[in-house]
Amino acid sequence: MTAPNGRTPMSQQKSKSRHHGSCGPIPKAVVSRLSLYLRELQHLVREGHETTSSSQLGKVLGFSDAQVRKDLAYFGQFGYPGIGYRCAELIDAIKRILGTHRQWPVIIVGVGNLGRALLGYKGFQQQGFRIVAAFDVDARKIGRRIEGVEIFDLARLPEIAEQHNIKLGIIAVPASAAQTTAEKMVAAGLVGILNFAPVTISVPPNVSLVGVDLAIQLEQLTFSVINRLAET
Amino acid sequence: MTAPNGRTPMSQQKSKSRHHGSCGPIPKAVVSRLSLYLRELQHLVREGHETTSSSQLGKVLGFSDAQVRKDLAYFGQFGYPGIGYRCAELIDAIKRILGTHRQWPVIIVGVGNLGRALLGYKGFQQQGFRIVAAFDVDARKIGRRIEGVEIFDLARLPEIAEQHNIKLGIIAVPASAAQTTAEKMVAAGLVGILNFAPVTISVPPNVSLVGVDLAIQLEQLTFSVINRLAET
Numbered sequence: 001m002t003a004p005n006g007r008t009p010m011s012q013q014k015s016k017s018r019h020h021g022s023c024g025p026i027p028k029a030v031v032s033r034l035s036l037y038l039r040e041l042q043h044l045v046r047e048g049h050e051t052t053s054s055s056q057l058g059k060v061l062g063f064s065d066a067q068v069r070k071d072l073a074y075f076g077q078f079g080y081p082g083i084g085y086r087c088a089e090l091i092d093a094i095k096r097i098l099g100t101h102r103q104w105p106v107i108i109v110g111v112g113n114l115g116r117a118l119l120g121y122k123g124f125q126q127q128g129f130r131i132v133a134a135f136d137v138d139a140r141k142i143g144r145r146i147e148g149v150e151i152f153d154l155a156r157l158p159e160i161a162e163q164h165n166i167k168l169g170i171i172a173v174p175a176s177a178a179q180t181t182a183e184k185m186v187a188a189g190l191v192g193i194l195n196f197a198p199v200t201i202s203v204p205p206n207v208s209l210v211g212v213d214l215a216i217q218l219e220q221l222t223f224s225v226i227n228r229l230a231e232t
Numbered sequence: 233m234t235a236p237n238g239r240t241p242m243s244q245q246k247s248k249s250r251h252h253g254s255c256g257p258i259p260k261a262v263v264s265r266l267s268l269y270l271r272e273l274q275h276l277v278r279e280g281h282e283t284t285s286s287s288q289l290g291k292v293l294g295f296s297d298a299q300v301r302k303d304l305a306y307f308g309q310f311g312y313p314g315i316g317y318r319c320a321e322l323i324d325a326i327k328r329i330l331g332t333h334r335q336w337p338v339i340i341v342g343v344g345n346l347g348r349a350l351l352g353y354k355g356f357q358q359q360g361f362r363i364v365a366a367f368d369v370d371a372r373k374i375g376r377r378i379e380g381v382e383i384f385d386l387a388r389l390p391e392i393a394e395q396h397n398i399k400l401g402i403i404a405v406p407a408s409a410a411q412t413t414a415e416k417m418v419a420a421g422l423v424g425i426l427n428f429a430p431v432t433i434s435v436p437p438n439v440s441l442v443g444v445d446l447a448i449q450l451e452q453l454t455f456s457v458i459n460r461l462a463e464t
Contacts, residue, residue: 123430198355208456
């Protein structure tokens with residue numbers, strides 16, 4: 001895949017964020033690597049870099065340069081011969097692919113410790129997500145504001161979701177309430193749900209669901225630790 | 233890869249959790265799928281199932297049966313002809329591979345909203361992780377207990393890490409304090425760090441680092457949502 005001069009083969013044309021159309025689904029792993037490339041590009045821009053290469057991007061993330069090029073090739077050609085990738089342009093292209101070039105209003109259901117932590121999580125706002133309302137069933141919480149976000153009675157979810165044209169919701173309720181919360185979100189017109197409750201939930205086929213299992217990250221860490229320990 | 237009778241080719245021997253040795257590194261994506269298989273197997277056992285198949289495991293997780301078999305083949309042969317996988321046995325084998333067949337004591341640094349949420353997160357304990365101590369620099373928090381876990385002065389990290397033989401730590405401090413926190417963890421002998429701060433940190437090569445970027449999960453969701461919306 002590497003040209004004889006060791007350079008990445010690139011299009012002479014200005015790169016286009018040509019969107020992947022009907023050529024089959026993009027593997028989930030590719031989409032999740034796009035987020036990693038995006039973070040690294042944002043980091044490079046903050047450090048004053050204007051351009052980068054597939055090998056630089058790959059190296060810091062632990063992927064080969066061929067992997068980086070292959071992943072990006074699903075969506076178009078983004079490099080320039082003799083230059084590499086223009087960071088700002090590739091950031092813009094990846095954000096368009098991921099859909100985060102525009103701001104998404106998001107609601108959260110469940111204002112316990114996790115809900116509060118998510119309301120204060122700076123990483124969401126940085127990437128174009130704005131939590132516009134929180135919901136709970138605890139009367140003592142309703143009407144209060146946390147991190148500037150008002151807490152509403154869960155019964156008002158349909159009304160407020162419609163008012164703000166909300167498509168995305170975050171579940172931060174206990175496991176036992178997760179399924180009914182998801183059903184209320186779907187009934188309120190939401191089409192994307194991020195579930196932090198440590199339980200499997202089901203949604204209709206037209207709704208996207210991503211489950212966040214924080215223990216998975218720790219398991220990846222123990223695997224890495226014991227395999228390093230085994231080496232030494 | 234499928235035998236003529238449509239069955240998965242399986243070893244006649246009792247499955248062994250033969251550990252992957254010197255045949256090159258296992259792809260990270262394989263290791264992260266092991267966690268997903270483990271969760272689904274635990275779910276099946278709770279529902280009373282004693283056995284399962286690669287196609288059943290794959291179907292519910294959205295992978296092909298060939299993918300499931302290929303992933304597990306990195307680590308040994310776990311199936312029985314005419315039976316499939318014995319859930320309890322495969323759970324045990326995957327836990328040994330991931331290193332979670334034993335309990336890991338974990339410490340957490342930073343007891344803000346996120347730290348408190350993590351102290352109360354049931355998913356860690358379920359998978360063999362026990363948070364044994366929390367640390368903060370805020371004198372008003374030191375000496376208190378949250379979810380039964382005592383909060384210590386961060387200055388006592390080396391002493392308490394040694395006392396409990398702690399290898400794993402969770403960073404739940406603000407982004408600006410994440411790098412120095414990581415350095416203190418490394419100095420205290422920790423070899424695995426889970427970083428929740430929305431910032432890139434660096435650690436020595438002998439230390440494993442997993443960064444949790446919660447916005448990535450939302451980006452995966454927007455990608456999925458906009459691509460479904462485009463279809464309709």
